[in-house]
Amino acid sequence: MNEPLPLLPLTLKDVSFEAGGKRLIKDLNCCFEAGPRTVIIGPNGAGKSLFLKLCHGLVPPLEGQITWNDSNEISSRFKQAMVFQRPIMLRRSVSANIHYPLKLRGILKRDRISLTEEALSRAGLGRLREHPARVLSVGEQQKLALARAWALKPQVLFLDEPTASLDPAATHAVEELIDAIHKQGAKVIMTTHDLSQAKRIADEILFLFRGRLLERAPVERFFRQPENDLAQAFVKGELLWWRLGKANRKNQRKRDGDK
Amino acid sequence: MDDFGEAIGAAFHLLFTLDDQLMEIVGLSLQVSLIAVLIACLIGLPLGAAIALFRFPGRKFFAILLNALMGLPPVVVGLIVYLALSRSGPFGVFGLLYTPAAMIIAQVILIVPIIAALTRQVIEDLWLEYEDQLRSLGANSTRAIPTLLWDGRFSLITAVLAGFGRASAEVGAVMIVGGNIDHVTRVMTTAIALEVSKGDLALALGLGIILLCLSLTVNGAVYAIKETAQRRHA
Numbered sequence: 001m002n003e004p005l006p007l008l009p010l011t012l013k014d015v016s017f018e019a020g021g022k023r024l025i026k027d028l029n030c031c032f033e034a035g036p037r038t039v040i041i042g043p044n045g046a047g048k049s050l051f052l053k054l055c056h057g058l059v060p061p062l063e064g065q066i067t068w069n070d071s072n073e074i075s076s077r078f079k080q081a082m083v084f085q086r087p088i089m090l091r092r093s094v095s096a097n098i099h100y101p102l103k104l105r106g107i108l109k110r111d112r113i114s115l116t117e118e119a120l121s122r123a124g125l126g127r128l129r130e131h132p133a134r135v136l137s138v139g140e141q142q143k144l145a146l147a148r149a150w151a152l153k154p155q156v157l158f159l160d161e162p163t164a165s166l167d168p169a170a171t172h173a174v175e176e177l178i179d180a181i182h183k184q185g186a187k188v189i190m191t192t193h194d195l196s197q198a199k200r201i202a203d204e205i206l207f208l209f210r211g212r213l214l215e216r217a218p219v220e221r222f223f224r225q226p227e228n229d230l231a232q233a234f235v236k237g238e239l240l241w242w243r244l245g246k247a248n249r250k251n252q253r254k255r256d257g258d259k
Numbered sequence: 260m261d262d263f264g265e266a267i268g269a270a271f272h273l274l275f276t277l278d279d280q281l282m283e284i285v286g287l288s289l290q291v292s293l294i295a296v297l298i299a300c301l302i303g304l305p306l307g308a309a310i311a312l313f314r315f316p317g318r319k320f321f322a323i324l325l326n327a328l329m330g331l332p333p334v335v336v337g338l339i340v341y342l343a344l345s346r347s348g349p350f351g352v353f354g355l356l357y358t359p360a361a362m363i364i365a366q367v368i369l370i371v372p373i374i375a376a377l378t379r380q381v382i383e384d385l386w387l388e389y390e391d392q393l394r395s396l397g398a399n400s401t402r403a404i405p406t407l408l409w410d411g412r413f414s415l416i417t418a419v420l421a422g423f424g425r426a427s428a429e430v431g432a433v434m435i436v437g438g439n440i441d442h443v444t445r446v447m448t449t450a451i452a453l454e455v456s457k458g459d460l461a462l463a464l465g466l467g468i469i470l471l472c473l474s475l476t477v478n479g480a481v482y483a484i485k486e487t488a489q490r491r492h493a
């Protein structure tokens with residue numbers, strides 16, 4: 001038998017995306033290798049969610065290429081998982097929600113059952129296994145989404161603000177699950193608005209602003225001394241939209257010209 | 260008023276004595292309509308879901324066509340099926356005219372558009388909510404069809420009931436292709452029409468009341484099941 005093809009690296013080349021006549025992602029170039037946890041930050045509407053969906057293949061880019069090392073569409077999809085800000089649960093029991101994607105992957109029933117049990121107990125959802133998933137609280141659903149992702153043993157896990165609207169305890173539980181999935185060998189790429197969470201989780205930071213990737217740096221350096229002044233302002237909490245007047249946009253254009 | 264009291268009396272008399280002829284008519288009615296609904300579900304549910312999920316040229320046209328076909332006049336369907344099944348028609352060799360099978364075929368044609376059109380609407384709305392999540396989990400459009408049909412089951416029950424309602428209430432199509440033959444193709448609606456034309460209002464009203472009760476019972480039972488299950492799943 002030949003070695004299973006690794007999914008990573010993921011390469012984005014000159015990627016842009018447009019909707020409603022607006023350019024929402026602009027000339028994005030970057031590459032993701034296996035290993036370090038990547039956290040994407042940036043103000044509301046910067047295009048973070050869109051960026052994740054482009055990478056995950058849920059929306060096609062208008063221009064440019066997004067390529068995985070494993071170029072087979074089906075097998076590369078099966079090696080990824082994504083947790084949405086508001087996960088959608090099927091109108092079935094908690095455990096059936098984990099079974100479903102395992103079945104799509106053609107995993108045997110015996111293995112499905114053991115994977116599901118393991119995932120549920122990891123997420124602390126064991127006692128809810130027969131509950132209808134839709135009646136769980138938001139936090140429980142988020143944990144279930146993580147448990148589902150864990151059971152899939154993905155090589156890459158995308159997370160879109162996984163702890164927005166969770167209480168501190170649930171946030172902690174979700175962060176531990178993310179850590180467990182990372183330790184299992186998954187590359188984590190996530191977005192968050194919680195900068196202290198970014199510091200806790202990230203190995204590297206991507207700063208996205210108005211559809212552009214303005215900075216990419218190791219977490220330490222990013223928070224100590226971001227090179228980009230918009231990133232600097234954002235980290236200090238000074239990047240306020242009502243101050244983003246013409247001046248800043250002119251600066252931005254100048255910077256783009258310098259490159 | 261006298262007529263009405265007499266009719267109710269006649270209806271209950273027939274009911275309580277489990278009148279053979281009545282039971283036969285009621286039984287055949289239920290049999291024809293239920294089989295027609297079952298077949299129409301097997302066709303209409305996946306068809307509606309496919310039109311909701313797949314992007315193909317003429318998709319909008321199909322959706323509009325289905326909506327228009329929901330209002331097909333039963334007599335027209337009856338006429339078409341009659342022509343198709345009559346001895347000189349393309350399917351004449353099967354000798355199905357004036358059999359319950361012919362009535363089932365006509366009713367299937369009548370209610371497939373209803374079930375398919377309502378299904379399309381339900382599944383299209385669900386897909387908006389589920390698409391990213393399902394595709395992320397690894398389901399393509401084909402694989403999403405059974406998933407969404409199952410997840411939309413509470414809303415789809417309404418579509419199936421609408422189909423059943425239409426099947427059990429219509430008279431034009433089954434009259435033409437069934438011929439209202441005693442002991443063979445006589446169902447409640449055609450029997451009512453016949454009794455009225457004969458002037459036997461009592462029996463006609465009695466049958467009408469039974470038809471109404473049956474419809475209420477079926478709808479009520481399904482509604483109760485749906486409510487309980489839905490409350491469980493939110």
Ligand SMILES: Nc1ncnc2c1ncn2[C@@H]1O[C@H](COP(=O)(O)OP(=O)(O)OP(=O)(O)O)[C@@H](O)[C@H]1O
Pocket residue numbers: 019020024042043044045046047048049050051
């Ligand atoms: N399908 C679409 N059609 C039109 N506009 C879209 C579409 N998807 C996203 N947008 C727009 O793209 C921009 C970026 O959206 P995105 O959801 O990626 O932002 P975000 O960085 O995730 O923001 P937040 O932090 O609020 O979640 C927004 O201005 C949004 O209105």
Ligand SMILES: [Mg+2]
Pocket residue numbers: 048049050160
């Ligand atoms: Mg977002």
